[in-house]
Amino acid sequence: METETLAAKLGTSAHLSPLLRKARRLGLDPAGLERLAYQRGCDYYHQAESIPPPSIFPGQFSNEELAIALLHAALPYHPQNLRLGAAMLGADGNDPLEIAYLAQLERCGPVVRYVAEAGRRYEPENRFWVTLLSLLPLTPPPKSGVVPHPTRFVAMTGLTRRGAETVIQWIRPVSSTPAHG
Numbered sequence: 560m561e562t563e564t565l566a567a568k569l570g571t572s573a574h575l576s577p578l579l580r581k582a583r584r585l586g587l588d589p590a591g592l593e594r595l596a597y598q599r600g601c602d603y604y605h606q607a608e609s610i611p612p613p614s615i616f617p618g619q620f621s622n623e624e625l626a627i628a629l630l631h632a633a634l635p636y637h638p639q640n641l642r643l644g645a646a647m648l649g650a651d652g653n654d655p656l657e658i659a660y661l662a663q664l665e666r667c668g669p670v671v672r673y674v675a676e677a678g679r680r681y682e683p684e685n686r687f688w689v690t691l692l693s694l695l696p697l698t699p700p701p702k703s704g705v706v707p708h709p710t711r712f713v714a715m716t717g718l719t720r721r722g723a724e725t726v727i728q729w730i731r732p733v734s735s736t737p738a739h740g
Contacts, residue, residue, distance in 0.1 A: 566632035567636070578631070578664070578665050589634050592634075592640070601643050623654060626648040627671070629644030630644035630645070630667050632667065636705075638711075645674045649731040655687060655690040655691040658671065662695060669700065675688050677712050678691075681713050
């Protein structure tokens with residue numbers, strides 16, 4: 560029995576994706592996309608055994624491509640992929656123009672806009688989200704209850720060293736490369 564796609568859950572049709580074909584040529588099925596996100600630093604969501612180093616590098620499949628692939632409606636519906644896609648969408652160094660282009664090409668605009676609006680809400684000082692939203696067409700939000708609630712894209716604390724306070728931080732991949740010096 561085949562798993563229902565995100566597209567089916569959203570009440571739309573899945574599109575034949577050049578990006579997902581590229582991923583398959585690189586050996587990345589849906590589980591492989593998830594594994595690649597962990598390898599690229601999305602360890603916040605990874606609780607199991609250690610992950611081997613990546614065999615697919617950003618020059619072969621960029622972080623922007625990985626984000627859009629994980630948010631793609633043609634994938635089997637799995638909220639974890641959507642959370643990983645949101646994290647990869649906010650990866651440091653992503654090009655909002657490239658993401659907007661891929662979102663349009665891959666027909667992922669409503670889901671990408673939903674994530675970007677959450678990013679702007681939780682990181683209003685981050686120009687990345689404002690720029691990305693300005694490049695995306697206005698679309699109605701995805702069907703309620705299908706994509707994770709925006710709070711699933713952030714980490715929130717209730718207690719800090721200063722006492723009880725809410726600190727909210729967008730979950731994004733942690734760079735595995737050391738800073739220069």
